[in-house]
Amino acid sequence: MPPKTPLNWGLLPPPFLLPSSTRCLLQQNAPQRSRPAIAYTSVRTIKSTFKPKPDRFAHHPSKPALNSTSRAALERKAHSTPLRTGLLALKKGMTAVYDPETGKRAACTVLQLDRNEVVAHKRRDANGYWAVQMGAGQKEARNVGRPMLGHFAGAGVSPKRWVAEFKVRDEAGLQVAVGESVGANWFTPGQWVDIKAISRGMGFAGGMKRHGFSGQPASHGQSLMHRGMGSAGGSQGSGSRVLPGKRMPGKMGNESVTVKNLKVLQIDEPNGILVVNGCVPGPKNQIIRVQDARGKPWPEGPMSTAQLAPAEILVNPDGADVATTTASS
Numbered sequence: 001m002p003p004k005t006p007l008n009w010g011l012l013p014p015p016f017l018l019p020s021s022t023r024c025l026l027q028q029n030a031p032q033r034s035r036p037a038i039a040y041t042s043v044r045t046i047k048s049t050f051k052p053k054p055d056r057f058a059h060h061p062s063k064p065a066l067n068s069t070s071r072a073a074l075e076r077k078a079h080s081t082p083l084r085t086g087l088l089a090l091k092k093g094m095t096a097v098y099d100p101e102t103g104k105r106a107a108c109t110v111l112q113l114d115r116n117e118v119v120a121h122k123r124r125d126a127n128g129y130w131a132v133q134m135g136a137g138q139k140e141a142r143n144v145g146r147p148m149l150g151h152f153a154g155a156g157v158s159p160k161r162w163v164a165e166f167k168v169r170d171e172a173g174l175q176v177a178v179g180e181s182v183g184a185n186w187f188t189p190g191q192w193v194d195i196k197a198i199s200r201g202m203g204f205a206g207g208m209k210r211h212g213f214s215g216q217p218a219s220h221g222q223s224l225m226h227r228g229m230g231s232a233g234g235s236q237g238s239g240s241r242v243l244p245g246k247r248m249p250g251k252m253g254n255e256s257v258t259v260k261n262l263k264v265l266q267i268d269e270p271n272g273i274l275v276v277n278g279c280v281p282g283p284k285n286q287i288i289r290v291q292d293a294r295g296k297p298w299p300e301g302p303m304s305t306a307q308l309a310p311a312e313i314l315v316n317p318d319g320a321d322v323a324t325t326t327a328s329s
Contacts, residue, residue: 070128074124074129078169078170081167081168081169082167082169082173082291082294083168083169083172083173083298083303084168084176084292084301084303085118085132085168085173085176085182086134086289086291086292087116087136087186087187087289087291088113088114088116088134088135088137088162088164088287088288088289089111089112089113089114089136089274089287089288089290090112090113090114090285090287090288091109091110091197091280091283091284091285091286091288092112092284092285093109093110093284094107094108094110094279095107095108095110096108097265097266106265106277107277107278107279108275108276108277108278109275109276109278109279110274110275111273111274111275111276111290112271112272112273113136113183113184113272113273114136114137114138114272115136115138115158115160115181116134116136116182116183117135117136117157117160117179117180117181117182118133118134118135118155118157118176118179118180118182119133119134119135119151119157119160119163119178120155121133121174122165123171123174124171129167130167130168130169130170130171130174131165131166131167131168132165132168132173132174133163133164133165134164134166134182135152135160135162135163136160136161136162136287137161137287138158138160138161139159139160139161140159141159144159155178155179156178157179162287164289166289166291172303173303175304177304180305183269183272184267184268184269184273184274185267185269185302185308186301186308187264187274187290187299187301188264188267188299188301189264189265189266190263190264191263191264191292191293191299192261192263192264192292192296192299193262193263193264193276193290193291193292193293194258194260194261194290194292194293194294195258195259195276195280195281195288195289195290196257196258196288196291197256197257197281197282197286197287197288197289198254198255198256198257198281198282199253199254199255199256199257199281199282200253200254200281200282201251201253201254202253202254203251203252203253204249204250204251204252205250205251205252206227206229206249207227207228207229207248207249208227208229209252210250211247215227215229216228216230229248232246232248233246257281259278259279259280260294260295261293261296262277262278262280262293263277263278264277265277274290276290
């Protein structure tokens with residue numbers, strides 16, 4: 001229905017409908033205007049009784065909203081960004097060690113570091129963040145593309161099988177120069193680390209194995225549905241549909257998993273061995289990322305290779321080298 005024309009109550013009719021005497025009086029008493037008057041029609045609205053909502057990017061309604069710039073985002077994450085780079089390692093398997101103080105037997109995982117070298121640095125002015133690009137392993141040059149061959153040649157390192165980035169808080173985390181090698185003595189026994197890897201793939205799994213469902217009753221009268229998940233959704237109450245996010249059978253595993261706060265038990269610098277307490281995601285020979293734990297105080301470890309403990313070489317009286325150990329071990 002089209003809007004109705006507002007009625008201008010109290011206004012005189014058009015001049016051509018008025019008598020001549022009345023028109024003369026109106027012309028004498030009318031003020032001098034440069035433009036014709038425009039009738040104003042007020043708009044009636046409803047005044048809101050709700051208070052303005054606080055900004056959803058503010059920590060508290062009384063505090064100002066956070067900035068949406070990239071620099072402000074880095075400042076918000078600074079408290080949980082590691083001070084130094086992490087390393088790439090291979091999961092070799094699980095074993096057990098005894099605590100010499102308590103005598104308790106603890107399960108542990110053996111990790112091996114394979115030729116970790118710094119490939120590149122990512123800087124705030126050029127890339128938008130601070131990070132160290134680390135490469136590990138070995139790969140034949142004929143199996144590497146030309147862009148990556150040039151990337152490795154510019155860093156002065158051999159072609160790597162795995163390349164990963166480790167974000168650091170600021171420029172102080174880039175003290176490890178490009179091309180330098182980092183070993184197991186980068187970590188110290190007793191410190192805490194976070195490990196991130198791809199979990200072992202289970203394939204298609206049912207609801208009982210994937211989500212821990214109890215299954216259907218095993219009593220009399222139940223047939224062929226002992227391990228079924230049962231009803232997936234209600235009728236009228238939930239809109240006659242299956243709600244999004246419903247836990248159902250599907251592919252299990254083969255996803256990124258992070259295990260936090262694992263304690264470093266032992267290190268073996270000559271062999272590149274790192275022993276951590278507990279289990280690590282992924283199958284054997286799975287590549288994993290090891291970095292300082294974010295939920296614990298930052299360790300007082302080395303920030304550059306120059307601060308690493310030098311290796312001590314034990315020499316026989318005859319002059320032959322016997323063994324190579326590190327000062328930390």
